[in-house]
Amino acid sequence: MSTLQQFAELPADLQQEVLDFMSFVAEKRGIKLDHFPPAKPKWLKTVNRKKGTGESISDSVVRLRQEESW
Numbered sequence: 700m701s702t703l704q705q706f707a708e709l710p711a712d713l714q715q716e717v718l719d720f721m722s723f724v725a726e727k728r729g730i731k732l733d734h735f736p737p738a739k740p741k742w743l744k745t746v747n748r749k750k751g752t753g754e755s756i757s758d759s760v761v762r763l764r765q766e767e768s769w
Contacts, residue, residue: 706714722732754762 706717709717725732752759
């Protein structure tokens with residue numbers, strides 16, 4: 700069975716989600732498509748990431764050792 704046949708067997712909502720995601724990936728790669736992706740795709744959720752403090756590794760190690768409670 701080919702991949703296209705497997706795709707055709709998926710429910711319509713999953714097919715649309717796959718197509719939306721592939722549109723997103725194509726546009727990130729610089730490929731312009733004729734249609735627009737959905738306004739707020741699920742895979743663009745904001746992820747809370749820690750920001751770097753800009754201190755050197757050795758300064759970080761010293762600080763963490765001083766914060767360690769015995």
